[in-house]
Amino acid sequence: MKNRLLFLGPPGAGKGTQAQLLSASHHLLHLSTGDLLRAEVQAGTPLGQEAEAVMARGELVSDDLVLAIVRHRLEAHSGGWLLDGFPRNLPQAIALDGLLAELGQSIELVVLMELEEPQLLLRLLGRGRADDNEAVIRHRLEVYRDQTAPLIAHYQAQSLLRSVEASGTVDEISARIASLLS
Ligand code: AP5
Numbered sequence: 001m002k003n004r005l006l007f008l009g010p011p012g013a014g015k016g017t018q019a020q021l022l023s024a025s026h027h028l029l030h031l032s033t034g035d036l037l038r039a040e041v042q043a044g045t046p047l048g049q050e051a052e053a054v055m056a057r058g059e060l061v062s063d064d065l066v067l068a069i070v071r072h073r074l075e076a077h078s079g080g081w082l083l084d085g086f087p088r089n090l091p092q093a094i095a096l097d098g099l100l101a102e103l104g105q106s107i108e109l110v111v112l113m114e115l116e117e118p119q120l121l122l123r124l125l126g127r128g129r130a131d132d133n134e135a136v137i138r139h140r141l142e143v144y145r146d147q148t149a150p151l152i153a154h155y156q157a158q159s160l161l162r163s164v165e166a167s168g169t170v171d172e173i174s175a176r177i178a179s180l181l182s
Contacts, residue, residue, distance in 0.1 A: 002108040002181050003028060003080025006087075006160075008151060009113030011140045012120035013166045014173060018113070019084040021174055026181075029077050033086040036069050037061060058131055058139040060147060063091050071099055089147040093154050110155040111177055113166040117141060 003026060007015040016032060023030035037055060040048030047069075051061045060066075070086055087093040100106055120141065124132045131140070155161040164176045 001026070004105060004108045005081070005181075006083045006107055006110045006155075007085075007113065008110055008148070008155070008161075009166065010115065010117075010120055010144045010148075011137065012124040013113035013115045014123075014170070015084050015113055017170060018173060018177055019082050021170070022177060023082045026080065029073070029079065029081040030084060031070065031073050031081055031086065032084040033066050033069060033088070034084075036073075037066075055131055056136070058136040058143060060088055060143060063089070063095065066092065067095050067099075070096070074099065074103060074105075087151060090150055090154060093151050107155075107158075107160055109162060109180060110160045111180065112152060112161055112163045113173075114163055115166040119167060 005022075005028070007019050009015050016034070019030050019032065022028065037048070037051045041052045041055070042048065047065060050065065054061050066086060066088070070083075074081065083096075087096050096107075121134070121137060124137050125134065131137075152161060162180050164173065164180070166173055
């Protein structure tokens with residue numbers, strides 16, 4: 001059973017929803033950089049203060065900051081993990097490859113969750129998080145296309161990428177993902 005996983009996909013595809021369920025059922029560390037950054041903002045730490053305005057604009061927080069968060073968590077953990085929302089651009093992906101080589105670990109599967117833009121927008125507007133207003137969502141989608149989508153080719157080249165249709169019910173999508181894990 002594969003237990004070192006990465007979820008890739010545009011904002012609103014359901015990465016967080018599925019990552020939470022799968023990490024609970026398979027006892028994986030769920031590492032969501034978005035959740036970790038929001039916790040820092042909430043706690044008012046220097047890191048959170050630095051990240052807050054960037055996140056509100058829908059742009060990417062600095063690679064160094066995000067990498068420090070991920071390194072800290074992965075170094076302290078020996079079991080399986082599920083990365084959700086990280087890496088977000090090629091420099092982060094290359095840094096992750098380096099960090100995992102250092103730790104003697106490797107990614108076993110990258111799940112690309114695919115959903116059309118109108119559905120993404122509907123889901124995010126229905127949620128109403130601080131960065132879920134239409135202008136910021138459109139910018140996050142642009143950032144995804146420009147900076148994150150190139151990771152598809154990066155992981156395809158490593159034969160790690162599998163795509164999942166992210167429409168339908170939460171249970172239907174969970175079943176599609178579960179079928180890729182064996
Ligand atoms: P992050 O928190 O990662 O947000 P995101 O990628 O924009 O993803 P979302 O949480 O919006 O979507 P999701 O795919 O997880 O979907 P979800 O399950 O929530 O990042 C936020 C910000 O943090 C970034 O913009 C950036 O500033 C910063 N950041 C984070 N990581 C970074 C990094 N590595 N580098 C630099 N900066 C970083 O679902 C969405 C909604 O749809 C929910 O309401 C959910 O209930 C609903 N839903 C889910 N599944 C279904 C379904 N099947 N049917 C109907 N509704 C559904």
